[in-house]
């Protein structure tokens with residue numbers, strides 16, 4: 098995966114980032130439905146977070162049934 102593809106799937110506010118691990122996502126849409134900011138887009142086999150809308154509320158993180166969305170703090174993926 099290229100760096101540009103990774104950025105495409107991250108939302109960054111301050112030092113916190115939400116990151117989707119796209120090779121594991123099964124595109125079920127659960128995270129899209131819970132996002133209060135309408136910040137997640139799912140198009141066929143592509144999913145990404147719109148940085149300017151995301152408030153890092155983490156509802157998407159807890160909604161994902163297979164733990165594909167992570168918080169990423171200063172480059173370290175945490176849950």
Ligand code: SF4
Pocket residue numbers: 108115131132133134135136137146150151152153154155156157158
């Ligand atoms: S952290 Fe909150 S605002 Fe950001 S994409 Fe997830 S559900 Fe939406």
Ligand code: SF4
Pocket residue numbers: 117121122123124125126127128129144160161162163164165166
């Ligand atoms: S909830 Fe998880 S598996 Fe489902 S579309 Fe979102 S990131 Fe992918």
